[in-house]
Every structure is written in structure tokens, then in C-alpha cells.
Amino acid sequence: MKIGMIGTGYVGLVTGTCFAEMGNEVFCVDVDEDKVAMLRQGRLPIYEPDLKVLLHRNLRAGRLQFTTSLQKALDKGEIYFLALPTPPGAEGEADLSIVLQVVRQIAEHLAQQDLSKKKIVVNKSTVPVGTEEKVARIMEMAGASQVEVVCNPEFLREGAAVDDFMKPSRIILGVRSAQTASVMRRLYEPFVRQGNPIYVMDPRSAEMTKYAANAFLATRISFMNEIANLCDRVGADVDHIRKGIGSDERIGRFFLYAGIGFGGSCFPKDVNALLHTSMSRGYDFRILSAVLDVNSHQHEMLLNYVMRYFGGSVEGLTFAVWGLAFKPNTDDVREAPSHRVIGALLKGGACVQAYDPEAMDTTRQVLGDTVGYAKDAYAALEGADGLVICTEWPEFRRPDFAVVRQLLRNRVIFDGRNLYSVRRMAGRGFHYFSIGRPEGRPAKGGRKSWMYNPG
Ligand SMILES: NC(=O)c1ccc[n+]([C@@H]2O[C@H](COP(=O)([O-])OP(=O)(O)OC[C@H]3O[C@@H](n4cnc5c(N)ncnc54)[C@H](O)[C@@H]3O)[C@@H](O)[C@H]2O)c1
Structure with missing residues (x-):
């Protein structure tokens, strides 16, 4: 599958690299130019055991690419993962401003594209209840009617992130349609070959x-x-x-x-x-x-x-x-x-x-x-x-x-x-x-x- 990974921090980089390791084509985007430059050269901006070898292998194979251009990743991908920061706001709430700003950019871009080609926006950031609906509404308002929004929270632990992602205890999918659930299942099946569950539920x-x-x-x-x-x-x-x-x-x-x-x-x-x-x-x-x-x-x-x-x-x-x-x-x-x-x-x-x-x-x-x-x-x-x-x-x-x-x-x-x-x-x-x-x-x-x- 062709994946756009938006945000290449602890979650996005591990997720993108592990998807590439399973044979997917992954286009990672980040606003941090230094980070993108380092990653292109095969240098890790974070310390995470076992990640370097996967990064190198998938860079060499051309399955993993890094860019600062959101448009490029949107043009090349079919499924877009959001692995963006959701820092605490002034009252302790999750600050969604970065996530929603990127969602608006995606919506504007996709509204100009071929509406018959289905796209999936997957939220991997940790977001409060109701965010999937907010994101879906932004897509709808912009006219990006080909988009379905999925909530796919991440449970990896820093320090053991590669292992956790490659062998997750479970995958959680908050999905509205059976068709999208089936695409998401196909994406994750290689990671749960030992029989760990994929739970499909409402977002x-x-x-x-x-x-x-x-x-x-x-x-x-x-x-x-x-x-x-x-x-x-x-x-x-x-x-x-x-x-x-x-x-x-x-x-x-x-x-x-x-x-x-x-x-x-x-x-x-x-x-x-x-x-x-x-x-x-x-x-x-x-x-x-x-x-x-x-x-x-x-x-x-x-x-x-x-x-x-x-x-x-x-x-x-x-x-x-x-x-x-x-x-x-x-x-x-x-x-x-x-x-x-x-x-x-x-x-x-x-x-x-x-x-x-x-x-x-x-x-x-x-x-x-x-x-x-x-x-x-x-x-x-x-x-x-x-x-x-x-x-x-x-x-x-x-x-x-x-x-x-x-x-x-x-x-x-x-x-x-x-x-x-x-x-x-x-x-x-x-x-x-x-x-x-x-x-x-x-x-x-x-x-x-x-x-x-x-x-
Ligand atoms: N770190 C963890 O162990 C962990 C585990 C599970 C879930 N999460 C959740 O995943 C989300 C991401 O966490 P993280 O630790 O990877 O954060 P992070 O800060 O390490 O990474 C976020 C990345 O997004 C980039 N970014 C910011 N604005 C952007 C934009 N407009 N376009 C593209 N890229 C942009 C940043 O430069 C950074 O590289 C958070 O919601 C977090 O709660 C984190």
C-alpha cells in the first residue's frame, strides 16, 4: 500500500519505518527540515533501539522517503496517517491545533483531486473523544467526500517501540464502514500473524x-x-x-x-x-x-x-x-x-x-x-x-x-x-x-x- 505518514517523531518515524519494512511504500512528512535532512542521510534524530537498521534497509530499498512537502506525500499516498503532537493546552485539554491545521490542509488538497478515488485519513495521535467526527466534518465542509476517517491509537512504548509495533498486543480500529475496516485489517495483518487481535469498534x-x-x-x-x-x-x-x-x-x-x-x-x-x-x-x-x-x-x-x-x-x-x-x-x-x-x-x-x-x-x-x-x-x-x-x-x-x-x-x-x-x-x-x-x-x-x- 502507499502510505503518507504526517509527523515523523517517536510515533510517526517508527510507524512509517515498520510499515515500509512490511513492503509498503511510505512517504514521511515533517515540518522540521533538520529532521528530514538527517533521516534522508540515514541518521536518526531520536534514540530508539533497533530502529536504525530498519531505517537503513528501507531507505536503500526506496520504500521509505522523507520530505517536508505535505503535497508530495498526499499525491503519492492512499492512506494518510497523522502522527502529530497533541500537547497539553492551558487547562490540561489535548491541544488539537496542529492536528486540525494539517487536516484542513489535507482537506483542501484532496477536494481538488479525483473524488472517485477513496482515501483514508488515520489518526494515530492521541486525541479526545469526538475528534474523528471533527476531522470528518472538516473533510465534508471542504468537499473532500472521498475521505473516510479512522481512529487508530498507538500503544508503542518508547525504548521498545519497534518490537511493540512489529508485534502489537492488539490493534484498535475506530472505523465507520466495513470496506475501510477491511483495508485497515489488510494493512495490519502482517503484524498480527501470531494471532493477536484486531478490534474494530466505533471511533x-x-x-x-x-x-x-x-x-x-x-x-x-x-x-x-x-x-x-x-x-x-x-x-x-x-x-x-x-x-x-x-x-x-x-x-x-x-x-x-x-x-x-x-x-x-x-x-x-x-x-x-x-x-x-x-x-x-x-x-x-x-x-x-x-x-x-x-x-x-x-x-x-x-x-x-x-x-x-x-x-x-x-x-x-x-x-x-x-x-x-x-x-x-x-x-x-x-x-x-x-x-x-x-x-x-x-x-x-x-x-x-x-x-x-x-x-x-x-x-x-x-x-x-x-x-x-x-x-x-x-x-x-x-x-x-x-x-x-x-x-x-x-x-x-x-x-x-x-x-x-x-x-x-x-x-x-x-x-x-x-x-x-x-x-x-x-x-x-x-x-x-x-x-x-x-x-x-x-x-x-x-x-x-x-x-x-x-x-
Ligand atoms: N511517544 C509515544 O510513546 C507515544 C505513544 C503513543 C501515542 N503517542 C501520541 O502520538 C502523537 C505523536 O507523539 P510523538 O511522541 O511521536 O510526538 P513527537 O513530538 O515526537 O513528533 C511529532 C512530529 O510531528 C512534527 N510536526 C509538527 N507539526 C507538523 C506539521 N504541521 N506537519 C508535519 N509534521 C509536523 C514534529 O516536527 C515532530 O517531528 C501524540 O498525540 C502522542 O500523544 C505517543
């Missing part, structure tokens, strides 16, 4: 499914963070609770990790947008307000430990911060909890020496030279008064603790992602704080010890 339900999925996952995280905060006060260990409840099939093991909160370009924005939708219909979706409220304070749990350890002030201290991306295996720092932690440390008069395997450039774009950027994880520790861990990158899981001990001025680690065993950290001679688990204290006289943190 409103498809739009709602995406928000419900993200809101539910965010709720699990905030719930576990609340459990962790309570564990802290009652002397229980959230890791045991996680295992204890996760093995119940009704609950499941995923998204039960306590930490310093969720971030990224989706969860905070989508929960806010769903809350806004709900409020605008006169419904007070109370759980969602609590999920956001818990999340906005969760990084403070770690900072409280820092403050307590240093006697209420961090003025003049230096901290190593490991992990800047909002999660591992991405360079994305949108709404990253690390930035909240760093912001508070800087505000308190501390200096920060930061390190992330992939998110140094993206962080530099946001924080500039307010922090120091270390060349590797160990360099960040040099002369630091303590280590703060914000992202669970694999390379932080098994550092050489002898080197860590030697480089840090104080043997203290504040772990916002619960990477290490409390008992072992105490045995290694560290004062170790994590989320919802006992405090590890360095062994006295060589004895290993750890104790509950009375909160």
Missing part, C-alpha cells in the same frame, strides 16, 4: 480506549507509589508487596514498581486530557485527580531523604545524578521526574553532575548549563556528596561499587528506582535510601545491617 470507543489504557497504567503506578509511601511509615517493604500481589493473576506483574513517579510525553498529558474531557462533561473523575496529585509529589519522597540525611539543607553540596530520560532506553526527557529532582536540588543551592547513556543532549536543550554533564556514570561521582538515581538504565544495575565508594565523598545513595538490594548495599558500606523500602545503613564493625525506616 469514539477507539479514542476512549487509548486514554483509558494510559490512565489505567498511570493509576497502577500512583497506587503502588502510595503503597510505598505507606510502607515507609509502617516499616514494610514495597518490593515484597509487589511480588505478593503481582503473582495474583487478577492483578498481574506489570506496572507495579514504586519510584519517583511517571513522566514522559504521554501519561501526564493523557491523564490530564482525560480529566479535562470528564470535567467538560460535568463528571468528576476523582481517581484521575488523585493519580496526578500523587505523581506530582512522588519525587519529593526521594528529596525528603536527601534533606534528612544532610540535616535540612543541600546548599553548597554536589550531587551525582544517574539517569535523565523519563525511562530507560530512550532519550526522551519530556516530563522526566529527573528534571524535577534536579530542579529542587539546584533551587536548594546544590550543584549537579549528571549522566545518562542517551539523554544528555535532550537534557542540555532543557537545562542548558545549569548542570554539569559527565562523560560517564563514574565521572559523575567524582567529588560528589551523594548519588541520586532517577532512571533505571541497565548499566546502573551492576556498577563497580568499590569504585563508587572511592569516588563519592559520602557513601550515600538515594535510589529513586529501587535498583539494589537494601541488605547488600548496607553490606557494601553504603547508606542507602530507596522508595518504600527499609533504609540501609552501613555495617558497623564489619557486621551487615539494615533497618526499617520509621518515616
Whole structure:
């Protein structure tokens, strides 16, 4: 099939490349000229595992092309995917201005074309309920009567996006006609050969499914963070609770990790947008307000430990911060909890020496030279008064603790992602704080010890 992919960010680039990998011809459009130039040369503007090899293969094969001209992509494609930003508006609503502006351009263009040739506009951006109708109305008003609009929300996870797209757990299609549903099914069949379902439903339900999925996952995280905060006060260990409840099939093991909160370009924005939708219909979706409220304070749990350890002030201290991306295996720092932690440390008069395997450039774009950027994880520790861990990158899981001990001025680690065993950290001679688990204290006289943190 011939596909126009409009917007080549995290979603559009992965989607376009994976469609090309399945033999489709894909024309990707973006307004960002630098991005398009990089992609044409086979250079990735984002970090996403496994994407480069697919990009190169499909560029070479001529199945994947990049342009800044929307018209070119519209002329060449039959199905147009919108993978455009839907950032939060002033009141938390999803700002549809970019999506609708592009839709108007498409409508004007297609209204001048052969109306007997059916075209499909597929919305992959996360959009509020009713957007499909808005888009269809714009097409109709412009006279682009050959267009059918589909809602096809995306569930890929940054860091595992290629794998997620190639083997999706399910495909959601919000479609009005059986004919369009069948075209969309044909497009996606190669991705679900193992039997994962393609659910066809009305567009409103498809739009709602995406928000419900993200809101539910965010709720699990905030719930576990609340459990962790309570564990802290009652002397229980959230890791045991996680295992204890996760093995119940009704609950499941995923998204039960306590930490310093969720971030990224989706969860905070989508929960806010769903809350806004709900409020605008006169419904007070109370759980969602609590999920956001818990999340906005969760990084403070770690900072409280820092403050307590240093006697209420961090003025003049230096901290190593490991992990800047909002999660591992991405360079994305949108709404990253690390930035909240760093912001508070800087505000308190501390200096920060930061390190992330992939998110140094993206962080530099946001924080500039307010922090120091270390060349590797160990360099960040040099002369630091303590280590703060914000992202669970694999390379932080098994550092050489002898080197860590030697480089840090104080043997203290504040772990916002619960990477290490409390008992072992105490045995290694560290004062170790994590989320919802006992405090590890360095062994006295060589004895290993750890104790509950009375909160
Ligand atoms: N990132 C994710 O993990 C993820 C997952 C599922 C769904 N989504 C949703 O998908 C949508 C896109 O997200 P993203 O993370 O890919 O965003 P992004 O910001 O990474 O990419 C958007 C791209 O659109 C381009 N763009 C902006 N205006 C344009 C225009 N007028 N014409 C052409 N291109 C234009 C930008 O230059 C950018 O490259 C959002 O609605 C998001 O909520 C994101």
C-alpha cells in the first residue's frame, strides 16, 4: 500500500519505518527540515533501539522517503496517517491545533483531486473523544467526500517501540464502514500473524480506549507509589508487596514498581486530557485527580531523604545524578521526574553532575548549563556528596561499587528506582535510601545491617 505518514517523531518515524519494512511504500512528512535532512542521510534524530537498521534497509530499498512537502506525500499516498503532537493546552485539554491545521490542509488538497478515488485519513495521535467526527466534518465542509476517517491509537512504548509495533498486543480500529475496516485489517495483518487481535469498534470507543489504557497504567503506578509511601511509615517493604500481589493473576506483574513517579510525553498529558474531557462533561473523575496529585509529589519522597540525611539543607553540596530520560532506553526527557529532582536540588543551592547513556543532549536543550554533564556514570561521582538515581538504565544495575565508594565523598545513595538490594548495599558500606523500602545503613564493625525506616 502507499502510505503518507504526517509527523515523523517517536510515533510517526517508527510507524512509517515498520510499515515500509512490511513492503509498503511510505512517504514521511515533517515540518522540521533538520529532521528530514538527517533521516534522508540515514541518521536518526531520536534514540530508539533497533530502529536504525530498519531505517537503513528501507531507505536503500526506496520504500521509505522523507520530505517536508505535505503535497508530495498526499499525491503519492492512499492512506494518510497523522502522527502529530497533541500537547497539553492551558487547562490540561489535548491541544488539537496542529492536528486540525494539517487536516484542513489535507482537506483542501484532496477536494481538488479525483473524488472517485477513496482515501483514508488515520489518526494515530492521541486525541479526545469526538475528534474523528471533527476531522470528518472538516473533510465534508471542504468537499473532500472521498475521505473516510479512522481512529487508530498507538500503544508503542518508547525504548521498545519497534518490537511493540512489529508485534502489537492488539490493534484498535475506530472505523465507520466495513470496506475501510477491511483495508485497515489488510494493512495490519502482517503484524498480527501470531494471532493477536484486531478490534474494530466505533471511533469514539477507539479514542476512549487509548486514554483509558494510559490512565489505567498511570493509576497502577500512583497506587503502588502510595503503597510505598505507606510502607515507609509502617516499616514494610514495597518490593515484597509487589511480588505478593503481582503473582495474583487478577492483578498481574506489570506496572507495579514504586519510584519517583511517571513522566514522559504521554501519561501526564493523557491523564490530564482525560480529566479535562470528564470535567467538560460535568463528571468528576476523582481517581484521575488523585493519580496526578500523587505523581506530582512522588519525587519529593526521594528529596525528603536527601534533606534528612544532610540535616535540612543541600546548599553548597554536589550531587551525582544517574539517569535523565523519563525511562530507560530512550532519550526522551519530556516530563522526566529527573528534571524535577534536579530542579529542587539546584533551587536548594546544590550543584549537579549528571549522566545518562542517551539523554544528555535532550537534557542540555532543557537545562542548558545549569548542570554539569559527565562523560560517564563514574565521572559523575567524582567529588560528589551523594548519588541520586532517577532512571533505571541497565548499566546502573551492576556498577563497580568499590569504585563508587572511592569516588563519592559520602557513601550515600538515594535510589529513586529501587535498583539494589537494601541488605547488600548496607553490606557494601553504603547508606542507602530507596522508595518504600527499609533504609540501609552501613555495617558497623564489619557486621551487615539494615533497618526499617520509621518515616
Ligand atoms: N511517544 C509515544 O510513546 C507515544 C505513544 C503513543 C501515542 N503517542 C501520541 O502520538 C502523537 C505523536 O507523539 P510523538 O511522541 O511521536 O510526538 P513527537 O513530538 O515526537 O513528533 C511529532 C512530529 O510531528 C512534527 N510536526 C509538527 N507539526 C507538523 C506539521 N504541521 N506537519 C508535519 N509534521 C509536523 C514534529 O516536527 C515532530 O517531528 C501524540 O498525540 C502522542 O500523544 C505517543
